[in-house]
Amino acid sequence: MNEEEIIIRPYHPDDSIGQITTLLHEAYGQLARMGLRYLATHQDQATTLDRIASGVRTFVAEQGGAIVGTLDAVLDPTPNPPPPGIASRRSSTLGNLPCSPGFSATASGCG
Numbered sequence: 112m113n114e115e116e117i118i119i120r121p122y123h124p125d126d127s128i129g130q131i132t133t134l135l136h137e138a139y140g141q142l143a144r145m146g147l148r149y150l151a152t153h154q155d156q157a158t159t160l161d162r163i164a165s166g167v168r169t170f171v172a173e174q175g176g177a178i179v180g181t182l183d184a185v186l187d188p189t190p191n192p193p194p195p196g197i198a199s200r201r202s203s204t205l206g207n208l209p210c211s212p213g214f215s216a217t218a219s220g221c222g
């Protein structure tokens with residue numbers, strides 16, 4: 112297991128779409144082998160880039176210069192009643208949370 116710090120940061124256009132697409136395939140590979148054909152199990156690089164460009168806020172988890180995870184955040188533009196104890200009326204959705212299979216059983220927050 113690599114002990115280097117994992118950094119979560121916003122996606123940058125210089126990040127490798129190929130590396131992110133490969134990560135998606137690897138992270139969701141077990142689902143694909145079970146016959147669950149979610150888009151991330153087989154999408155191409157153009158689809159990965161289209162998704163990032165679609166308005167979601169994409170973050171990457173990076174360790175030692177390698178992308179080891181991603182996170183998509185979508186801010187809901189429709190005001191919703193907040194849950195009790197929450198002051199904000201805006202909500203967001205987190206999704207597409209793959210991590211490199213080597214991290215799934217670690218304390219990295221993946222898996």
